[in-house]
Amino acid sequence: MLKTFKIGGVHPAENKLSASKAIEVLTLPKTVFIPVGQHIGAPAEAIVKKGDKLMVGQLIAKSSGFVSANIHSSVSGTVKKVETGPDTSGYPKMGIYIDVEDDIWDEQIDRSAELKSEINLDSAAILAKIQNAGIVGLGGATFPTHVKLMPPKGMKAEVLLINGVECEPYLTSDHRMMLEHGEELIVGVKLLMLALNVDKATIGIENNKQDAIAKMSGLVAGHKNISVVPLKVKYPQGGEKQLIKAVTGREVPSGALPISVGAVVTNIATTYAVYEAVQKNKPLFERVVTVTGKTVKNPSNFKVRIGTTVSELIEAAGGLPENCGKIINGGPMMGKAFANTEIPVTKGTSGILIMPEKEAKRSETMPCIRCSRCVSVCPMGLEPFLLMTLSEKQMWEGAENEKVMDCIECGSCSYTCPANRPLLDFIRLGKVKVGALIRSRKP
């Protein structure tokens, strides 16, 4: 029996349309807009001004605290302006506009394709390189990676988990990364193990990626302390708590971080970025983005410079289909819809999903028939129907007692609800209100 997490979960249609498409390098854009806040935590502070000449990989915005991350230029050229611009949030966000000229890279960066597997750095040096390179969780959460790798006092990491689950339907960037850059990933895993000072790492991959499981299993064959675990296909297995449960059997207590059970989870793209940063001196300024959708002519996986406009990616995948009704940053379960295509790719953009008009709108809501499917699919063992009612009635303390803050917003409840009730919408509202309530109690 394949391993998986125990409570809840759903299995949406996988639709991995671009799984067989090799990663293509997208042609350089003419201009880029690089927001300074692409991560969870404080936005970085811009350190360039209009007219500055830039090289690829040059630092353009400095991390403004411990939970923050550096931002580097993804292109060479001239700073046009430092101003607010669009991002996926829908609000204007501060960022740097750059006119692209040539493609001149910082000389420190090793641009060769050669595998550099020899590691001659210690933990502190690796951490420093990761922090300088501005690496954040590339699965979509964009939590600064160096923070994750430095456990709070009194806690120690015991096992490193590499998240190769990619449980979101449609997305294939991590899948392609494992197939095409497995060797580099293994070096990345070793670097992370060194940085964390752990002697065990496990790569969890869902069983719908047989080729990736075969490839990675072959590569770890020579390493006693790195293993590959095939997992039963079930959403949301890529959630940190679910992955830890599936692979190690440990359950992260309510309200606690994964480190409380000695686990640190890093996703595939992030691990690759760590390899490039440490071994190749390459800061994080490009990433692989899946551009996909049932009506997209040529679903693809592109290697894209940060700041490239989404419309250019869609163009490269065959253009925007006529009946496009919705564009999603990320996968269909947790991704965020945005209003138009003039939005930059940021560190958290794992996919661009295009949905036709008829799939873009929700069906009519019916009364709750108390079928309890939301309860049975909730991976956190919550009662979504109850949390929704408590939110509707503004009973915030009740919602807190029913553990609304444990919700990971995976969307399994809304996905399953036969009455099409907006369960997660109301639970999110409850989380915001209860979160504020909890903060207000602190002296």
Add this chain to the structure above:
Amino acid sequence: MSKLFTISPSPHVHSGDSVNKIMYGVLLALLPAFIWSVMMFGLDSVRVTLIAVAACVGFELLIQKFILKVKPQIADGSAALTGVLLAFNVPSSVPSWMLIVGALVAIGIAKMPFGGLGNNPFNPALVGRVFMLISFPVNMTSWPVAGSFGVDAVTAATPLALLKEGIKSGQPVVEILKGLPANMDLFLGNMGGSLGEISALALLLGGVFMLIRKIITWHIPVSVMVSAAIFSGIFWLIDPSKFADPIFHLVTGGLMLGAFFMATDMVTSPMNPKAQIIFGAGIGILTILIRFWGAYPEGVSFAILIMNALVPLLNRYVKPKRFGEVKIQSTNG
């Protein structure tokens, strides 16, 4: 500005399941039992079912349109399902006007006043059925003999009623059972009884269909049957001369119909597996208690209605297992 697209929070996909699909799925699952009832009781069964469905749907439509003044929602299939279940719980000989009264009680008293679909605490079909049983006891307890259609006015008691009568008159149970069809015949449905309850086999087929289609989970039907079997089995082991065997109790009366189609009614059953098992076990035990010591020979309807009343309490005090309700397992923390 380029074209603007739809914005909505995640998730952006849906399973495609719907209330209508569930209701029509349950109706489909009731088909084998319906076919069997037509084979046993003839066109009367069609009459009873059609009238019950038409009356339930009609009353719901009238109430929504003229009293509540809302957009009618009869297409969701829930009123039709109530109609079929009401029909399945009455003898095929019941007069049509009584059925219409039962449907009025089911929809007009047990369902709509509470807010319609999803809000009724008690199973509407059972409320209608119990109302009819109390109001029209004669018509509701004389059952046409299975397979005797065409022949007028041949009625007989159900196996459970015969058992109760026999025990009251002091006969040993073993003797009474000898005069009744064998368990296998009871299982197949060669007996008198309400329209849809007689064939355990047909109901089981429908139940398995619903399990496969994931319309219901195993928790309620299995806990009803297991608890009824264990509870009746204990007494049977203690004194087989006073109590019938558990298999007899499983295949007679409305137990199968109740376990798969009435107790599993989503609206009136608990919302998590633990609570569902307690709910089902309660129904099983109460059914047997009523059959052994109650005034009525059959107790499934009452048992379900009593447990329906406990559902809000079960939902409040029996919670699903939360993720992360654990002791710290590592040296950390």
